[in-house]
Amino acid sequence: xxxxxxxxxxxxxxxxxxxxxxxxxxxxxxxxxxxxxxxxxxxxxxxxxxxxxxxxxxxxxxxxxxxxxxxxxxxxxxxxxxxxxxxxxxxxxxxxxxxxxxxxxxxxxxxxxxxxxxxxxxxxxxxxxxxxxxxxxxxxxxxxxxxxxxxxxxxxxxxxxxxxxxxxxxxxxxxxxxxxxxxxxxxxxxxxxxxxxxxxxxxxxxxxxxxxxxxxxxxxxxxxxxxxxxxxxxxxxxxxxxxxxxxxxxxxxxxxxxxxxxxxxxxxxxxxxxxxxxxxxxxxxxxxxxxxxxxxxxxxxxxxxxxxxxxxxxxxxxxxxxxxxxxxxxxxxxxxxxxxxxxxxxxxxxxxxxxxxxx
Amino acid sequence: xxxxxxxxxxxxxxxxxxxxxxxxxxxxxxxxxxxxxxxxxxxxxxxxxxxxxxxxxxxxxxxxxxxxxxxxxxxxxxxxxxxxxxxxxxxxxxxxxxxxxxxxxxxxxxxxxxxxxxxxxxxxxxxxxxxxxxxxxxxxxxxxxxxxxxxxxx
Ligand SMILES: [Fe+2]
Ligand SMILES: [Fe+2]
Numbered sequence: 001x002x003x004x005x006x007x008x009x010x011x012x013x014x015x016x017x018x019x020x021x022x023x024x025x026x027x028x029x030x031x032x033x034x035x036x037x038x039x040x041x042x043x044x045x046x047x048x049x050x051x052x053x054x055x056x057x058x059x060x061x062x063x064x065x066x067x068x069x070x071x072x073x074x075x076x077x078x079x080x081x082x083x084x085x086x087x088x089x090x091x092x093x094x095x096x097x098x099x100x101x102x103x104x105x106x107x108x109x110x111x112x113x114x115x116x117x118x119x120x121x122x123x124x125x126x127x128x129x130x131x132x133x134x135x136x137x138x139x140x141x142x143x144x145x146x147x148x149x150x151x152x153x154x155x156x157x158x159x160x161x162x163x164x165x166x167x168x169x170x171x172x173x174x175x176x177x178x179x180x181x182x183x184x185x186x187x188x189x190x191x192x193x194x195x196x197x198x199x200x201x202x203x204x205x206x207x208x209x210x211x212x213x214x215x216x217x218x219x220x221x222x223x224x225x226x227x228x229x230x231x232x233x234x235x236x237x238x239x240x241x242x243x244x245x246x247x248x249x250x251x252x253x254x255x256x257x258x259x260x261x262x263x264x265x266x267x268x269x270x271x272x273x274x275x276x277x278x279x280x281x282x283x284x285x286x287x288x289x290x291x292x293x294x295x296x297x298x299x300x301x302x303x304x305x306x307x308x309x310x311x312x313x314x315x316x317x318x319x320x321x322x323x324x325x326x327x328x329x330x331x332x333x334x335x336x337x338x339x340x341x342x343x344x345x346x347x348x349x350x351x352x353x354x355x356x357x358x359x
Numbered sequence: 360x361x362x363x364x365x366x367x368x369x370x371x372x373x374x375x376x377x378x379x380x381x382x383x384x385x386x387x388x389x390x391x392x393x394x395x396x397x398x399x400x401x402x403x404x405x406x407x408x409x410x411x412x413x414x415x416x417x418x419x420x421x422x423x424x425x426x427x428x429x430x431x432x433x434x435x436x437x438x439x440x441x442x443x444x445x446x447x448x449x450x451x452x453x454x455x456x457x458x459x460x461x462x463x464x465x466x467x468x469x470x471x472x473x474x475x476x477x478x479x480x481x482x483x484x485x486x487x488x489x490x491x492x493x494x495x496x497x498x499x500x501x502x503x504x505x506x507x508x509x510x511x512x513x
Contacts, residue, residue, distance in 0.1 A: 043410070043411050044411055044412060044413070045412060106387070107386065107387055107389075110386040110387045111385070111386030111387065112386075232480075232483060236464050236483065239458065239460045239461065239464075239486075240458075240460060240461040240464045242455060244455075245455070248455060248458065249487075252458075252460065252486050252487055252490070253487060255460075255483050255486055256483065256484050256485065256486055256487060258483075259480045259481070259483040259484035260484055262480060263477060263480060263484070266476075266477060267477075324465070327465060328464070328465075335476055335479075338475075338476035338479075339476050339480075341476070342475055342476055342477050
């Protein structure tokens with residue numbers, strides 16, 4: 001006869017008691033306050049995560065997450081002997097929440113796309129060397145930076161109390177989005193006779209600042225508002241500069257995702273500053289650091305020159321391209337300042353970089 | 360179909376709603392867009408409401424202030440609108456130089472704005488849907504009209 005460990009033996013004993021008719025069924029009477037709810041879809045889009053927050057206790061998001069430290073679902077009865085996982089140390093709602101986060105999750109799920117299926121790769125055509133190289137260099141840079149917005153949420157997600165599952169679900173969609181951004185730019189670089197060109201040490205400075213930010217909200221301000229806000233404008237620019245329908249579609253679809261990430265970051269900072277106005281100086285300080293790092297990128301030829309070549313329409317028109325990018329830079333900075341204003345942070349007089357580039 | 364008119368924008372709405380699978384694939388949109396067509400001495404404004412997978416309605420409004428809260432304004436001179444719509448008709452969809460993003464990026468010939476930057480950002484967040492929405496103008500004939508034609512505010 002086979003011998004099992006005491007733990008397995010206990011389960012086998014229990015199973016034989018159940019077979020003998022000794023049932024427990026106490027779980028059927030648990031959590032009476034959470035019973036009898038009927039979540040309904042708000043409209044034809046189907047039952048969303050946000051819809052679940054409209055029913056009874058399930059919509060009550062606590063200011064301080066459960067002390068039990070487990071993955072027990074918010075709204076369930078949690079047995080007293082539930083062990084803590086020992087990893088949740090972001091327990092205050094204000095440190096991660098945004099009032100639009102469940103809606104953004106629902107939207108993200110509904111708006112996923114595929115770089116294999118939704119980009120008309122067969123429309124790529126051979127391009128003059130300077131334009132193909134500029135596009136490939138731009139894609140090299142984007143392939144390099146995109147997944148910071150996957151790595152940064154991944155660094156913090158497992159610290160976030162499980163009662164704020166909406167935030168975790170949204171960040172999971174962001175990670176999926178960034179995976180797609182990484183691969184779609186890699187695909188474009190490798191799909192038209194070119195290839196990857198030169199990596200960017202300057203970008204790494206900014207990425208490092210994001211990954212080393214001391215807490216989630218400073219990391220989020222730096223990434224969701226500053227970096228992704230700037231990338232959003234870069235994608236708008238990319239859509240305009242597109243050399244074919246392929247790039248047009250890539251940049252447009254990425255732009256949509258990026259706007260969602262920026263919307264979360266802006267509304268998170270707003271929520272955070274409403275609860276912790278005394279932390280505004282910390283945010284100013286990290287943003288100052290980030291602004292300087294992002295501005296420093298324009299010193300790097302592999303970052304700035306391909307954009308100017310694409311904007312001008314060729315290496316012979318690179319200075320016209322630079323003038324166009326100057327206009328966009330100002331727009332980028334203004335939009336960034338406006339988003340911060342929505343979040344309750346006025347940085348207009350403290351901006352660490354010029355509002356306009358010297359002509 | 361006369362451009363601009365409620366009927367013209369309603370035709371775009373009908374095209375979107377008649378093809379739910381296409382818009383289901385693109386994903387949900389929650390947005391109030393005001394198309395503002397500027398003439399030398401006046402403007403015509405059409406408010407288009409998107410909700411979930413549907414275009415929920417079109418109406419003409421007298422000013423941007425009369426539009427719903429959070430509206431995103433897409434504005435430009437009549438000639439720019441005319442060129443965009445004609446381009447869509449000629450190509451079956453906007454060509455590389457006539458997409459909504461391209462026309463608005465440098466704030467000329469068209470411009471997009473809202474009271475709050477987060478609302479302006481919705482224009483970027485739903486760009487593919489909006490492009491396909493306007494691209495469906497390729498399905499019908501458009502005649503172009505001056506400011507006085509069909510306006511309920513004349
Ligand atoms: Fe991205
Ligand atoms: Fe992003």
